[in-house]
Structures are given as structure tokens and as C-alpha cells.
Amino acid sequence: MLGASPSPPHVTVRIILAEARRLFAARGFDGVSISDVATAAAVSKANIFHHFGTKQALYMEVLTSSLNEFGELTDHLQRERAPIEQRLHHFLLAHAAHLQKYPEAAQVVLRELLENRSEITQQLAEQAAGAQFRRLFELVQEAQRAGEIRAEVDPAALVVAMIGAVVFQFQVRSLLRHQPEVEFADDPKRYSRLLAEVFVNGIHSEETTG
Amino acid sequence: MLGASPSPPHVTVRIILAEARRLFAARGFDGVSISDVATAAAVSKANIFHHFGTKQALYMEVLTSSLNEFGELTDHLQRERAPIEQRLHHFLLAHAAHLQKYPEAAQVVLRELLENRSEITQQLAEQAAGAQFRRLFELVQEAQRAGEIRAEVDPAALVVAMIGAVVFQFQVRSLLRHQPEVEFADDPKRYSRLLAEVFVNGIHSEETTG
DNA sequence: CTTGCGGCTGACCGCTCGGTCAGCGCTCGG
DNA sequence: CCGAGCGCTGACCGAGCGGTCAGCCGCAAG
Numbered sequence: 001m002l003g004a005s006p007s008p009p010h011v012t013v014r015i016i017l018a019e020a021r022r023l024f025a026a027r028g029f030d031g032v033s034i035s036d037v038a039t040a041a042a043v044s045k046a047n048i049f050h051h052f053g054t055k056q057a058l059y060m061e062v063l064t065s066s067l068n069e070f071g072e073l074t075d076h077l078q079r080e081r082a083p084i085e086q087r088l089h090h091f092l093l094a095h096a097a098h099l100q101k102y103p104e105a106a107q108v109v110l111r112e113l114l115e116n117r118s119e120i121t122q123q124l125a126e127q128a129a130g131a132q133f134r135r136l137f138e139l140v141q142e143a144q145r146a147g148e149i150r151a152e153v154d155p156a157a158l159v160v161a162m163i164g165a166v167v168f169q170f171q172v173r174s175l176l177r178h179q180p181e182v183e184f185a186d187d188p189k190r191y192s193r194l195l196a197e198v199f200v201n202g203i204h205s206e207e208t209t210g
Numbered sequence: 211m212l213g214a215s216p217s218p219p220h221v222t223v224r225i226i227l228a229e230a231r232r233l234f235a236a237r238g239f240d241g242v243s244i245s246d247v248a249t250a251a252a253v254s255k256a257n258i259f260h261h262f263g264t265k266q267a268l269y270m271e272v273l274t275s276s277l278n279e280f281g282e283l284t285d286h287l288q289r290e291r292a293p294i295e296q297r298l299h300h301f302l303l304a305h306a307a308h309l310q311k312y313p314e315a316a317q318v319v320l321r322e323l324l325e326n327r328s329e330i331t332q333q334l335a336e337q338a339a340g341a342q343f344r345r346l347f348e349l350v351q352e353a354q355r356a357g358e359i360r361a362e363v364d365p366a367a368l369v370v371a372m373i374g375a376v377v378f379q380f381q382v383r384s385l386l387r388h389q390p391e392v393e394f395a396d397d398p399k400r401y402s403r404l405l406a407e408v409f410v411n412g413i414h415s416e417e418t419t420g
Numbered sequence: 421c422t423t424g425c426g427g428c429t430g431a432c433c434g435c436t437c438g439g440t441c442a443g444c445g446c447t448c449g450g
Numbered sequence: 451c452c453g454a455g456c457g458c459t460g461a462c463c464g465a466g467c468g469g470t471c472a473g474c475c476g477c478a479a480g
């Protein structure tokens with residue numbers, strides 16, 4: 001029997017992974033001990049080492065599984081045939097909604113992305129982030145070549161600004177809830193609409209949309 | 211003799227603070243041990259406890275001293291009498307330049323800001339961040355009332371997007387260096403100019419600037 | 421019934437952690 | 451010449467860390 005077990009990872013393993021993700025997202029790699037995870041998952045500490053070997057390995061599993069949930073974010077954008085302002089709005093909405101839907105997965109990836117440790121884990125996050133950046137960059141560049149976006153706009157700066165605007169809002173959402181002026185702290189649809197309004201009217205060739 | 215020592219903190223203390231800031235910025239509170247700081251500062255571990263009492267206290271000193279360097283960022287903006295696009299450009303430039311000039315101070319504050327631990331340290335970062343947000347928000351709101359900014363623009367969203375665009379670029383600058391399409395990874399002037407170009411043309415009332 | 425095996429555990433390991441403490445050496449006022 | 455005070459240290463503490471290991475338990479095949 002060469003075939004591996006057809007069933008997905010054991011229930012226990014999934015519970016451990018879920019709790020580890022939750023804890024790593026909240027407190028980071030160094031802020032969480034295996035004992036913490038074991039207690040949260042209601043298993044023994046040794047059990048975690050039995051299934052994952054080392055703390056690093058457990059963390060890597062959490063990171064990769066979280067990265068996978070980020071995968072298809074920009075996939076559909078390239079196939080769309082809508083005008084650029086609509087496609088960018090869709091991207092902003094998809095990104096913001098994704099962050100809200102999978103906050104722990106997002107947080108664990110972003111945390112690793114923002115750390116400057118030049119280890120293996122970093123590369124994973126960089127690859128995924130780099131791929132997403134490049135896809136969005138090319139989309140903007142093509143739209144610019146097609147005349148949909150003004151020539152003065154720097155595509156890379158626009159992409160960084162767009163992603164940054166969405167990510168930052170996610171990162172400081174707990175603060176924004178306390179600001180009475182902010183009405184989009186937990187409303188990705190509203191925020192991405194407001195964002196798109198600003199960005200699109202900033203990259204239009206000639207005419208005004210309003 | 212009730213007066214405290216008139217001299218600024220001892221040389222040793224300043225060295226410890228500098229090294230601690232560097233390490234906390236790079237690896238976070240949990241990622242740095244007092245031994246690490248002691249080795250980096252070339253003093254004994256006990257010396258650090260002698261001067262700062264606890265690890266938390268050392269961290270707080272690092273955080274507050276870093277926050278102070280953030281202080282005057284938005285101060286001059288309110289007094290300026292330039293058109294809004296110029297003032298926003300100045301803000302973006304000042305912010306981006308500040309992040310580049312004091313990367314460790316910025317990182318230590320941002321790190322604390324993005325953590326979701328509801329402790330005392332958090333409050334410090336929140337207060338400073340909240341104040342800066344509100345100041346910029348009011349600036350935008352006034353400009354909008356004065357007709358300098360289109361009524362459709364949401365001031366809060368614009369502020370979050372602007373700060374986020376600058377902060378995010380800073381956070382991922384090490385990644386952006388590897389992206390050949392990005393020419394502003396370590397050039398705050400260039401990046402803020404490109405940002406302003408996009409944002410300003412997105413918030414203009416009627417006429418075009420180009 | 422027996423045997424093998426995988427999921428799982430409690431007890432334990434060496435080590436590092438944050439923190440303590442007695443006491444060193446140097447300086448400086450009396 | 452003295453002693454008080456300060457900057458500073460090495461040795462040490464209990465606790466918790468990542469990780470190991472012998473072995474328990476239930477189950478399925480022989």
C-alpha cells in the first residue's frame with residue numbers, strides 16, 4: 001500500500017493548527033509558547049511535537065496554510081474585461097473583504113511580511129507578496145498603455161499606495177473604532193468604495209466621473 | 211538637595227537605550243532578551259536592571275523616547291497658508307522622510323501600534339497616533355469646507371489612505387528593493403511626490419493640475 | 421488471544437529567561 | 451585619610467522554555 005492516508009490531516013492536527021494560527025496572529029512567533037498552544041488546543045505539549053516536530057515547523061504550517069488562503073485574490077482581476085476603475089475597485093474590495101474575513105490568516109502573513117528577519121519563513125511571504133504586487137502592477141501598466149490611466153501616474157507607487165491603504169486600515173482597525181469620525185472601521189465595502197472614489201478620480205485620463 | 215542630577219542621562223544609559231531601540235525595532239519585545247541588549251551595549255545584564263528596573267520599563271523608555279521624535283510631524287501643517295495640495299504633499303514628504311530618517315524609532319512605535327495587546331504601552335502609541343490622525347483629519351475637513359476638496363471625498367478615508375500608503379511603503383521597503391519596477395524604495399522625496407500626484411488629482415474640485 | 425502500531429501522554433532534560441543581591445572600585449566632600 | 455555614595459558586576463535564583471523519551475491505550479490484522 002503505497003497510497004497515503006486519503007483523509008485530510010487528523011482532527012487533532014486541525015485543532016492545533018487553528019489554535020496556533022490564532023495565537024501566532026495575536027502575539028507573534030516569540031510571544032507564543034508551545035505550552036500556550038497545547039493548552040488552547042486541549043492537548044499535551046508532547047502531542048504537538050509528535051505531530052509537527054519543532055516549533056518552527058508548526059509555525060511554517062500555519063504560515064503556508066494562511067498564505068494559501070491569500071492565493072486567488074488577484075486571479076480573477078486579469079480575466080475581467082471591465083473598465084480599469086471598476087477592476088481596481090474590485091481589487092480593493094476583494095482585498096479589504098478578504099482581510100476582514102480571514103483576519104488571523106491575514107495577520108500571521110502580514111506579521112511575517114513586516115518582520116525583517118532574513119530567514120526561510122520570510123521568503124515564503126515575500127514570494128506571495130511579490131507575485132501579487134507584480135500582477136497588480138502589470139494590470140495598471142497595461143491600463144496605462146491603453147490610455148485608461150494618465151501617463152503621469154507611477155504604476156508602482158499607485159499599487160503600493162492602494163495595497164498600503166487597505167492593509168493599514170486593517171492593521172489599525174481597532175484604533176479606528178475609537179475615532180468617531182471613522183465610519184468604515186469594520187465595513188470593507190464602504191471603505192473600498194471611498195478609497196476607489198479617491199484613487200480612480202486621481203488616475204483618470206481626462207473626463208470626470210462624478 | 212532636592213534637585214535631580216542636572217546632567218542628561220549617563221552615557222551608558224544612552225548606549226543601552228540606543229541598542230535596546232535597535233533590537234526592539236528589529237525583533238520586538240518578546241524577541242529580545244536583556245542579555246541581548248547587554249551584549250550589544252557591552253555592559254552587564256545586571257547593569258541594565260540597575261538603570262531601568264524591569265524589561266517593561268526599559269521598553270517603555272524606548273517607546274516614549276521614540277514617540278517624542280514623532281511629535282512635531284503635523285505641527286507646522288496647520289500654520290501653513292499654502293493651497294491644500296501643497297500642504298498634503300508636504301505632509302506626505304515629511305512623514306516619509308521622517309520614517310527614513312528615524313527608521314528604528316518609527317519601527318518601534320509602529321510595531322506597538324499594530325500589536326493588539328490592550329496594555330499600557332498600547333495607549334501611548336494610540337494617543338500619539340490618534341492625535342496625528344485627528345489633526346490631519348481636521349486639516350482635510352477644513353479644506354473641504356473651503357471648497358478645496360471635492361465634497362464626495364471622505365476625509366477619514368483619505369487620511370487613512372495617505373498615512374497607510376506612506377507607512378506601508380516603509381514597512382515593506384526591504385521587499386520593494388528587490389522589485390525592479392520600484393524606483394522609490396529608499397527615496398522618500400520621489401515616493402511622496404508620486405503619491406501626492408495621485409492623491410491630489412483625486413481630490414481636486416474641478417480643474418486639473420497637470 | 422496476541423501482536424504491532426499509531427495517537428498520545430507525563431515526566432524529565434539542559435538551557436535561557438527576567439530578576440536579585442552582596443559587594444567591588446572609584447570618586448569626591450569633609 | 452576617611453567613608454559615603456554611585457556605577458557597575460558576577461554569581462545566583464525560580465520559572466518557563468523548546469524538545470526528548472519511555473511507555474500507555476485502543477484498535478485492527480493475523
